Amino acid sequence: xxxxxxxxxxxxxxxxxxxxxxxxxxxxxxxxxxxxxxxxEIIPIGSEQELVDIFGKPNSNNFxxxxxxxxxxxxxxxxxxxxADTAAINAxxxxxxxxxxxxxxxxxxxxxxxxxxxxxxxKFPGTWGNSLAxxxxxxxxxxxxxxxxxxxxxxxxxxxxxxxxxxxxIDTGGGSAGAGGAKFTVGDIVHFQEADxxxxxxxxxxxxxxxxxxxxxxxxxxxxxxxxxxxxxRRRWKFYDLFDAAPGTSxxxxxKGVTNDEMHVVVHDMDGGISGFDSGVxxxxxxxxxxxxxFVSQAxxxxxAQGGTNFYANVVNTGSRMVRWMxxxxxxxxxxxxxxxxxxxxxxxxxxxxxxxxxxxxxxDNPTIGELDIAYNLFAxxxxxxxxxxxxxxxxxxxxxxxxxxxxxxxxxxxxDVVGFISPRREDVVGVSTGAAATNNVKGFFDNLASxxxxxxxxxxxxxxxxxxxxxxxxxxxxxxxxxAANTDNVADPWFSPAGYNRGQVRGAVxxxxxxxxxxxxxxxxxxVNPVCTFPGQGTVLFGDKxxxxxxxxxxxxxxxxxxIVLEKAIATAAKFQxxxxxxxFTQAQFKxxxxxFLRDVQGRRGITDFSxxxxxxxxxxxxxxxxxxxxxxxxxxxxSINFITLNFIAVRTGVAFSEVGG
Numbered sequence: 001x002x003x004x005x006x007x008x009x010x011x012x013x014x015x016x017x018x019x020x021x022x023x024x025x026x027x028x029x030x031x032x033x034x035x036x037x038x039x040x041e042i043i044p045i046g047s048e049q050e051l052v053d054i055f056g057k058p059n060s061n062n063f064x065x066x067x068x069x070x071x072x073x074x075x076x077x078x079x080x081x082x083x084a085d086t087a088a089i090n091a092x093x094x095x096x097x098x099x100x101x102x103x104x105x106x107x108x109x110x111x112x113x114x115x116x117x118x119x120x121x122x123k124f125p126g127t128w129g130n131s132l133a134x135x136x137x138x139x140x141x142x143x144x145x146x147x148x149x150x151x152x153x154x155x156x157x158x159x160x161x162x163x164x165x166x167x168x169x170i171d172t173g174g175g176s177a178g179a180g181g182a183k184f185t186v187g188d189i190v191h192f193q194e195a196d197x198x199x200x201x202x203x204x205x206x207x208x209x210x211x212x213x214x215x216x217x218x219x220x221x222x223x224x225x226x227x228x229x230x231x232x233x234r235r236r237w238k239f240y241d242l243f244d245a246a247p248g249t250s251x252x253x254x255x256k257g258v259t260n261d262e263m264h265v266v267v268h269d270m271d272g273g274i275s276g277f278d279s280g281v282x283x284x285x286x287x288x289x290x291x292x293x294x295f296v297s298q299a300x301x302x303x304x305a306q307g308g309t310n311f312y313a314n315v316v317n318t319g320s321r322m323v324r325w326m327x328x329x330x331x332x333x334x335x336x337x338x339x340x341x342x343x344x345x346x347x348x349x350x351x352x353x354x355x356x357x358x359x360x361x362x363x364x365d366n367p368t369i370g371e372l373d374i375a376y377n378l379f380a381x382x383x384x385x386x387x388x389x390x391x392x393x394x395x396x397x398x399x400x401x402x403x404x405x406x407x408x409x410x411x412x413x414x415x416x417d418v419v420g421f422i423s424p425r426r427e428d429v430v431g432v433s434t435g436a437a438a439t440n441n442v443k444g445f446f447d448n449l450a451s452x453x454x455x456x457x458x459x460x461x462x463x464x465x466x467x468x469x470x471x472x473x474x475x476x477x478x479x480x481x482x483x484x485a486a487n488t489d490n491v492a493d494p495w496f497s498p499a500g501y502n503r504g505q506v507r508g509a510v511x512x513x514x515x516x517x518x519x520x521x522x523x524x525x526x527x528x529v530n531p532v533c534t535f536p537g538q539g540t541v542l543f544g545d546k547x548x549x550x551x552x553x554x555x556x557x558x559x560x561x562x563x564x565i566v567l568e569k570a571i572a573t574a575a576k577f578q579x580x581x582x583x584x585x586f587t588q589a590q591f592k593x594x595x596x597x598f599l600r601d602v603q604g605r606r607g608i609t610d611f612s613x614x615x616x617x618x619x620x621x622x623x624x625x626x627x628x629x630x631x632x633x634x635x636x637x638x639x640x641s642i643n644f645i646t647l648n649f650i651a652v653r654t655g656v657a658f659s660e661v662g663g
Contacts, residue, residue: 001150006647007391014596016025017091017166018574018594018596019162019574019594019596019597019598020570020571020573020574020575020576020594020595020597020598021570021573021574022570023452023566023569023570023573023614024078024386024568025388025486025487025489025494025562025565026076026078026388026389026485026490026625027079027080027082027386027387027388027389028072028079028080028387028388028389028390028391028479028482028483028486029079029081029082029379029387029389029390029391029477029583030065030068030069030070030072030079030080030081030082030260030390030391030393030417031081031082031083031194031254031293031372031375031376031379031607032062032065032066032069032081032082032367032372032393033062033065033083033084033086033365033366033367033431034055034062034082034083035055035056035057035059035062035126035127035128035260035364036054036055036056036058036128036129036315037054037055037083037126038054038083038101038102038103038124039084039085039086039101039102039105039124039125039237039376039430040078040082040083040084040085040101040102040375040378040524041082041083041101041102041104042079042081042082042378042379042385043055043080043082043083043451044070044078044079044080044117045073045080045081046073046077046078046079047073047077048070048073051066051070051073051081051486051519051629052344054084055081056126056128057467057468058070058103058469059466061364062365062366063466063469063473063475064393064394064426064473064474064475065393065394067464067466067473067475068081068392068393068475068476068479068480069081069390069391069479070480070482071464071475071477071479071480071483071508072389072391072479072508073486073506074480074481074483074508075480075484075486075507076483076486076487076489076490077215077383078486079389080379080385080387082316082375082376082378082379083124083330083375084367084371084372084374084375085101085367085371085374085375086125086364086365086366086367086368087363087365088125088126088363088364088365089361089362090122090123090124090126090129090324090361090362091120091121091122091123091127091129091130091132091359091360091361091362091496092115092117092120092121092122092359092360092361092362093117093118093119093121093326093357093358093359094115094117094118094652095233095303095358095360095361096117096206097117097361098115098117098121098361098363099122099125100115100121100125100324101125101606102122102124102350104532106317106324109384109594110324110326111317112657113326113328113566114265114328115326115327116327117326117327118327118355118655119134119310119325119326119327119328119329119355119357120132120134120323120324120326120327121323121324121326121359122322122323122324122359122362123320123321123322123323123324125362125363125364126362126363126364126556127363127364127424128273128274128275128362128459129359129362129364130360130361131206131268131269131270131271131273131311132268132270132290132322132323133267133268133270133287133356133357133359134264134265134266134267134268134323134353134356134357135187135237135265135266135283135354135355135356135357136264136265136266136329136354136356137237137246137247137263137264137353137354138247138263138298138329138331138332138347138348138353138354138355139246139247139260139263139347139348139353140246140247140248141248141287142237142347142348142352142353143236143237143240143243143247143264143353143354144234144235144236144237144240144246145183145234145235146232146233146234146235147232147233147234147235148233149170149272150231153638154438154454157418158376160226160227160228160229160582161223161226161227161609162223162226163222163223163224163225163226163414164221164223165220165222165223166211166212166213166222167209167211167212167225167229168192168209168210168211168212168219168224168432169209170183170184170208170210170233171207171208171366173465176284176549176641177336183225184185184205184210184235185237185354185356186201186203186204186205186356187201187202187238187285187287187356188201188202188235188236188237188238189235189238189240190200190202190210190233190234190235190236190238190374190570191233191234192223192226192227192233193231193232193234193390194224194230194561195235196199196224196225196520196565196636198214198215198224198225198398200212200213200214200216200223201213201214201215201238201494202235203503205408214285217404219559220283222536223414225260231624232610234378237354239264239266239268239289239292240393241290242266242292242294242635243264243604244294247262247263247264247295247347248260248262249261249262250262250297250299250302250310251305252297252302252310253297253302253304255343256338256621257340257341257342258299258339258341258342258343258344258345259343259344260344260345260347261297261298261299261302261345261477262295262296262297262298262409262566263298263312263332263347263353264292264293264296265292265293265294265312266289266291266293267289267290267291267292267316267322267323268285268287268288268289268290269286269287269290270287270358271285271286272286272478273290274288274290274322275288275290275593281377287622290322290454291319291320291321291322291323293312293315293316293319295310296310296311296312296315296316296332296344297310297311298311298312298332298336299313299337299338299345300313300333300337300338300414301337301338303429310437311336312335313325313336313596319505323359325574329355330437331346331347331348331349331352331353331355331490332345332346332347332355333346334346337348338482340617344590351498352370354396355625358542358545359497366397366413367396368449369396369399369403369404370397372404373404376390376407376408376411377411377459377537379415380411380414380415380521382415382416382417382418387418388417388418388419388486388565389418389421389477389482389485390403390411390412390418390419390421390482391420391421391479391484392404392408392420392421392422392423392476392478393476393478394423394426394476395426399548400425401404401424401445402448405449406421406449406450408422408448408455409419409450409452409454409455409548412452412454412455413452415581416454416565416568417565417569418454418565418634419454419455419456419482419485419547419558419561419562419565419569420447420454420455420456421456421458421459421478421479421481421482421485422454422456422457422458422462422478422548423457423458423476423477423481424441424445424446424457424458424459425445426461426474427441427447428441428442428445429441429442429459429460429461429472429513429514430513430529431513432514435514435515435517435520436520437517438460438513438514438516438520438536439520439523439524440458441528442514442524442529443523443524443527446493446527446528446529446548446554447527449548450548451549451550451551452548452549452662453548453549453551453553453555453556453561454547454548454561455547455548455576456481456530456547456558457528457529457530457546458477458478458481458526458530458532458542459477459511459516459529459530459531459532460476460513460514460515460532461474461476461477461513461514461544462474462477462480462506462508462509462510462511462512462514462532462540463509463510463511463512464508464509464510465510472510473540474513477506477532479528480506480507480509480532480542481498481532481542482509483507484498484499484503484504484505484506484536484542485498485558485562486501487503491503491524493605493607493656494559494562494563494565494566494639495559495560495562495563495566495602495605495607495608495639496557496559496606496640497545497557497558497641498542498558498559499530499541499542499543499544499545499558499641500541500542500543500545501538502628504541504542504543505539505540506539506541506542507541507607509532509534509540510540512532512533512534512540515533515534515560516531520543521543522545525544525605526547528546528548528550528556529544529546529550530542530543530545530546531543531544542554545557545558545559545641545643546558547561552640553583554640557641557643559639559641560638560640563602563607563608563636563638563639564638566607567599567602567634567636568601570598571595571598571634574594574598575591575632578590578630583620583624583628583629583630585616587618587630588615588616588620588630589615591613591615591632592613592615592632595613595632596611596613599611599633599634607638607639607640608636608637608638609634609637609638609639610637611634611636611637612633612634613634613635614631614632614633614634614635615630615631615632615633619631619632619633643661
């Protein structure tokens with residue numbers, strides 16, 4: 001303590017309220033290939049809908065692992081997902097494609113416009129990005145403009161268009177060839193002064209003609225009435241109706257003395273591949289709006305009224321789930337700079353202020369077993385990554401499954417605070433003609449795997465409905481096994497067995513690929529395989545609670561292994577606060593007073609039958625103290641789950657007292 005050197009009152013506050021904390025026990029983890037989403041980044045997922053939103057729907061390549069994750073989420077809401085690296089690349093504005101894995105990859109390598117692939121790229125790799133398009137409106141003329149007189153008048157080159165016509169002539173205005181057509185772009189909304197206010201979408205532009213169709217008419221259709229020559233034409237940006245006003249000068253721009261810095265940005269779906277919207281016309285773009293960014297600025301230093309950035313590249317990068325900024329459009333020559341007072345930001349002349357980019361070149365691929373290994377190893381650091389239940393998913397195509405399963409088990413053994421769940425190979429049980437053959441296949445597969453109390457083996461695949469493709473699929477059950485463990489935490493405690501009729505009910509199973517009989521279960525269970533069985537009137541049930549430990553031990557049961565993980569993790573977390581304290585009788589007693597109430601609570605909740613905590617001079621000898629160490633011995637008698645029931649029915653003679661024959 002600090003010594004006072006003059007009279008005064010010293011007030012000290014000493015906190016002796018430390019307790020052993022509660023620790024997470026139900027967080028699942030899986031790595032897989034997905035159709036979209038960030039690559040090699042741990043993403044928390046809380047629901048199946050969130051899985052769809054971030055990583056896309058299941059497809060014919062990834063459905064086994066996708067539904068492994070989704071099945072786990074049927075039982076709980078804590079999942080960590082990694083998209084394994086593949087050869088998939090992002091769609092880009094120039095169609096060449098570019099691999100951008102995640103936000104860190106972008107920030108480190110492409111945030112300064114180094115990609116040289118056009119103005120935009122899809123947020124993450126995959127063919128899904130080939131449906132994306134980005135449209136910028138950079139000035140008021142591009143937003144809305146009316147042509148009259150000799151600049152945009154009708155009928156000069158093609159006469160007077162009749163009702164039903166889908167081609168309308170545009171005067172070049174006496175300028176250079178193409179001047180008339182250059183005032184319009186595909187997607188523009190045009191109005192020809194018809195009394196009913198009819199509007200049309202421009203579907204093609206040539207030097208002197210516009211090809212049009214009735215707006216919002218799924219059957220297309222041409223002019224509703226005949227037009228006369230010299231009719232005025234009002235054209236609008238195709239996303240005009242989404243905004244309150246045309247882009248102009250921002251409040252920040254006004255304060256800096258610059259003009260015309262604003263623009264509107266729209267991210268949209270070209271073909272319905274993302275939104276699911278169908279235009280109803282073959283070959284007709286949907287232009288379904290996905291994201292809208294109004295009144296953003298070309299100036300890198302632009303601020304909103306609240307002080308946040310209003311620079312369009314930053315706003316889109318921060319807010320978009322679809323695209324990343326890659327470069328400034330060439331027509332916006334001053335974009336990304338802060339101009340001096342009195343300057344005007346370039347925005348293109350008239351319709352040149354509309355910049356449309358279609359993203360193409362995105363590709364899909366499946367991860368290799370090496371890429372899956374890299375992804376799973378992102379879960380390796382137990383100090384920073386809090387997970388509890390690792391799912392192996394399915395065996396990677398073209399492999400024997402042993403390497404993948406061993407990698408999962410090695411990860412669990414290294415961390416010492418997680419349990420891995422592994423299913424047999426698809427070909428071991430799906431389409432196998434007899435139960436005897438499936439039994440031999442499953443046993444043979446798991447016989448090749450090492451002994452470990454940190455792994456759990458199950459017997460196969462379930463048949464379930466895929467609502468996204470309207471088909472039935474076989475899916476490995478390790479996601480369900482991990483889910484049952486997580487659900488046990490919710491309805492009981494981690495030290496209860498997740499098996500049996502009370503807590504082992506598998507959800508969503510139409511049938512099993514392999515439903516082992518009693519004789520077949522007698523082969524599987526000694527081989528460390530937990531059978532999953534369907535019983536008439538009882539549903540599909542996990543009918544075993546063994547770990548993959550091959551030697552007889554308390555740790556060959558799931559509930560005991562998970563009990564010790566909880567005790568070790570919680571007590572180790574509390575013990576960290578003893579670091580750098582003095583190793584004396586006070587600290588030793590303080591540690592015991594910290595741990596013993598926690599263990600009494602676990603004992604009261606049926607996790608252990610007895611315990612003892614020793615932390616005194618008997619195990620903290622002078623030699624231990626001189627090595628700056630602290631030793632605590634914690635003895636635990638774990639509670640055991642019932643695996644075998646014997647019922648003895650004994651007939652006795654009339655007149656014999658039960659007390660005479662009992663026992």
